[in-house]
Amino acid sequence: MSHSGFGPVARQPVTQEVFAELRDAILTGRLAPGDIVPPERELAMSFGVNRYTVREALQRLQHAGFVRIVPGGRTTVRDVRATAGLDLLAHLADVAGEPDPSIVRDGLEMRRSIGREAARLAATRGTAESHARIIARCVDYGDDAHPDADRCFWREIVESSDNFAFRLALNSLERAIDSWPDSMDPVLAADRADLLPHAPLAEAIAARDVDRAPALADAILSQAVDTWTALAAPAD
Structure with a gap:
């Protein structure tokens, strides 16, 4: 293996593989904020x-907030917590291993x-049609034919909110959840089982009750937060 610590890339597309290798090195701490990324020539030989191909991968990393490229100079690792966007959750989900407990909590x-x-x-912006779809999704809970009932329910609420940024955030969260099933399935079990019924929330939204709807949503979604807090707590 070369001095840079990277080995040849065997799979396609090559640029994506180089990007992923360098991204994972940053996310796992092999390359820390402030570190100098090995020169293009050395990386090209290592991979x-x-x-x-290396230059294109580095440009993608810069666009995602992972590195800073100085033309004619060095490429340095950035602190992704200060520079990355919502897509960082998706990148974290792609890194092998169990999720960082603080990331799950967040x-x-x-x-x-x-x-x-x-x-x-x-409740404020939704149409009668979008409200009807939210109500319709409630009956899917407990039906084996609809294993994604909980996901579909919240997608309908986010769509009805007419907030595109919320939808993008939800996409990132769903990808992270799907990547960590062993950790997330127990945490989301109460939500998916309709333990705290979702029907009253749907009814409050349809009634345009801007006070009750968010309160009910908070109570339902707090189940997962509380479950994770209990699971992550150190044993006595």
């Missing part, structure tokens, strides 16, 4: 690709905040 709290505000906006 077994041409310099254009994601669940964001999910609760978005759901609470989306419910309020759905």
Whole structure:
């Protein structure tokens, strides 16, 4: 293996593989904020690709907030917590291994905040048709023919809120959830089982009750936050 610590890339597309290798090195701490990324020539030799492929991968990393490229100079690693966007959750989900407990906590709290505000906006902005779809999704809970009932329910609420940024955030959260099933399935079990019924929330949105709808959404989504807090608590 070369001095840079990277080995040849065997799979296609090559640029994506180089991007993923460098991204994972940053997210796992092999390359820390402030570190100098090895030169293009060295990376090209390590990965077994041409310099254009490395340059394209580095440009993608810069666009995503992982590195800073100085023309004619060095490429340095940035602090992704200060520079990345919502897509960082999706990148974290692509990294092998169990999720960082603090990241899971943060994601669940964001999910609760978005759901609470989306419910309020759905009650305010939603149409009669979108409200009807939210109500219709409630009957899918407990039906084996609809294993994604909970996901579909919240998608309808976010769509009814007419907030595109919320939808993008939800997409990132869903991708992270799907990548960590062993960790997330127990946490979301109460939501998916309709333990705290979703029908009253749907009815509050349809009634345009801007106070009750977010309160009910908060109560439902707090189940996952509380479950994760209990699971992540150190044993006595």
